[in-house]
Amino acid sequence: MENELGNKIEEEQGNKQNGNGAGLHIRDGNEHNNILMDKGTVLFFILYALTLIYIFLVVSDSWKS
Amino acid sequence: MKRLIQWLAILTLIIVLVYSKNAHKMDSEVVQNYYRQMIPTAAKYEPISDKTAKAVGQDGSLIAYLGVSSNNGYGGPILVGTIISPDGSVKDVLILEHKETPSYIDKITQAGYFRQYAKKQAADALVLDYDIDRVSGATLSTRAIAKSVQDVAHFVAVRELNATPDKARIDWKIGARDIVVTLLFVPAFLMYQVKALARFRIIILGLSVIILGFWLNRSLSMASIGALFIGYFPNPHENLIWYIVILGALVPALATGKNLYCTYVCPFCGLQELAHTVSRVNLPMGKHFKWIRMVKKVLLFVVLFLSFLFLNPSLFSYEPFGTIFGLNGSSYQWYLLFVILIASFFYRRFWCAAFCPVGTFLDKVAAVGRRIREIIRLSSPKRVRTVVVRNGE
Numbered sequence: 001m002e003n004e005l006g007n008k009i010e011e012e013q014g015n016k017q018n019g020n021g022a023g024l025h026i027r028d029g030n031e032h033n034n035i036l037m038d039k040g041t042v043l044f045f046i047l048y049a050l051t052l053i054y055i056f057l058v059v060s061d062s063w064k065s
Numbered sequence: 066m067k068r069l070i071q072w073l074a075i076l077t078l079i080i081v082l083v084y085s086k087n088a089h090k091m092d093s094e095v096v097q098n099y100y101r102q103m104i105p106t107a108a109k110y111e112p113i114s115d116k117t118a119k120a121v122g123q124d125g126s127l128i129a130y131l132g133v134s135s136n137n138g139y140g141g142p143i144l145v146g147t148i149i150s151p152d153g154s155v156k157d158v159l160i161l162e163h164k165e166t167p168s169y170i171d172k173i174t175q176a177g178y179f180r181q182y183a184k185k186q187a188a189d190a191l192v193l194d195y196d197i198d199r200v201s202g203a204t205l206s207t208r209a210i211a212k213s214v215q216d217v218a219h220f221v222a223v224r225e226l227n228a229t230p231d232k233a234r235i236d237w238k239i240g241a242r243d244i245v246v247t248l249l250f251v252p253a254f255l256m257y258q259v260k261a262l263a264r265f266r267i268i269i270l271g272l273s274v275i276i277l278g279f280w281l282n283r284s285l286s287m288a289s290i291g292a293l294f295i296g297y298f299p300n301p302h303e304n305l306i307w308y309i310v311i312l313g314a315l316v317p318a319l320a321t322g323k324n325l326y327c328t329y330v331c332p333f334c335g336l337q338e339l340a341h342t343v344s345r346v347n348l349p350m351g352k353h354f355k356w357i358r359m360v361k362k363v364l365l366f367v368v369l370f371l372s373f374l375f376l377n378p379s380l381f382s383y384e385p386f387g388t389i390f391g392l393n394g395s396s397y398q399w400y401l402l403f404v405i406l407i408a409s410f411f412y413r414r415f416w417c418a419a420f421c422p423v424g425t426f427l428d429k430v431a432a433v434g435r436r437i438r439e440i441i442r443l444s445s446p447k448r449v450r451t452v453v454v455r456n457g458e
Contacts, residue, residue, distance in 0.1 A: 055364075
C-alpha cells in the first residue's frame with residue numbers, strides 16, 4: 001500500500017522494532033528485538049510462500065478447466 | 066533505469082494487446098468448426114449470414130438452422146451456439162467458448178437454465194427476467210447467454226421463418242443497488258477532503274464488506290480492469306454497477322493523486338482490517354517492503370500480459386474476492402483465502418501490501434494523477450508579486 005495511512009503505520013512499527021528508546025539496556029533490548037524480528041520474519045516468509053504457492057495453484061487450476 | 070523498465074512494460078502490454086486482438090478474429094473456417102461441433106451429422110452448412118447457417122443432411126433436407134453469437138458476461142465474451150428447428154422452436158443452446166469462472170458455468174448448468182429454452186420459439190422475446198429466468202448468483206453470465214440466443218433466434222425468425230419477434234420493453238432502471246454503491250464512494254472523497262472524518266473509515270469499510278462484498282459481490286477485480294483494457298464493456302442498462310465501481314476507483318485516483326478505493330472502499334481490505342483489529346497482534350513487514358512491492362508490480366504485469374495474450378481477463382485473475390463474498394470457489398481458492406485471513410491477523414492488510422494487483426494498478430493510476438496535477442501546476446501562469454515604488458520613497 002502506498003497510501004498515507006499505510007506508510008505512516010509501517011514507519012511507526014519500524015521505529016518501535018528497531019529498539020528506539022531502549023535506554024541503558026541497549027544490548028539486551030537489541031537481542032530481544034532481533035529474536036522477535038526473526039520470529040516475525042520466519043512467519044512472514046511461511047505465509048508469503050504459502051500464498052504465492054496457492055496463487056500459482058489457483059491460476060493453473062483455472063487454466064486446466 | 067526504473068522509468069525505462071516501466072515504459073518497456075507498458076509498450077510490451079500494448080503490443081501484446083494489439084497482436085491478440087488481430088490474432089483472435091473469427092474467420093469463416095473457425096465458424097464452420099463451431100457448426101460441426103453443434104450438428105456433427107450435417108452434410109453441409111449453407112450460410113445465411115457470416116454467423117448463421119442452415120444445416121443440411123445427406124438427402125438435402127433441412128436439419129436445423131444454427132448460429133453463433135457472443136456477448137459479454139462477467140469475465141468477457143461468452144460464445145453461444147443456438148440451434149433452431151425447422152418448425153421455429155429452439156432446439157438446443159450450447160456454450161462453445163467462455164471466459165467465466167468455471168464454477169459459474171457449472172452453476173448455470175446445474176440450475177437447469179438451458180432446459181427453459183426447450184419450450185421457446187425463435188420469435189419469442191427471449192429476454193432475461195421477461196420470459197427467461199435468471200440464475201441467482203450468475204446474473205451477468207445468464208444475461209449474456211440469453212442475449213446471444215436472442216441474436217441468432219430473432220435473425221432466423223425474421224430471415225427464414227417470416228415471423229416478427231416479440232419485443233420486451235425494459236426501461237433504464239437505476240435501482241437501489243446502484244444508488245447504494247454510488248453512496249459508498251461519497252464518504253471516501255469526503256474523508257479525503259476533511260481529515261477529521263477519517264476516524265469513521267472503519268465504519269465505511271465495514272459497510273462496504275456488507276454491501277459491495279457479501280450482498281452484491283462486486284468489488285473491483287483484475288477481471289474488470291482487464292475487461293476495461295480489452296474492450297469488453299457490459300451493457301450499462303444491465304450492469305451499471307460495473308461502471309460505478311470502475312469509475313469510482315479510477316476517477317478519484319486520477320483527480321486527487323491518491324488511491325482512495327483501497328483506503329476507504331475495498332471490501333476485502335475492510336475484511337482484512339477487521340481481522341487485524343480483532344487479533345490485536347501487529348507484526349511489521351517494513352524490512353521486506355522494498356522487494357515485496359517489486360514482486361507485486363511483477364505480478365500485475367504478468368496478470369495483464371496473460372489476460373491480453375489470451376483476451377481473457379478472468380482466467381488469470383487470482384484474487385479471492387469471489388470466493389469469500391460469493392462463497393463460491395475451487396478448493397485452492399479456499400486454501401488461499403484461509404492463508405490470507407490468517408496472515409491478516411498478524412500483518413496489517415497482508416494481501417494489499419504483498420499481492421493485490423488491483424491495489425498496485427490503482428497506485429499507478431494515482432501516480433499518473435499526481436503527475437498530471439504537477440504538469441497543470443507548472444503550466445499555469447505564475448503569480449508575480451508587484452511592488453509599487455513611489456517617487457521619493
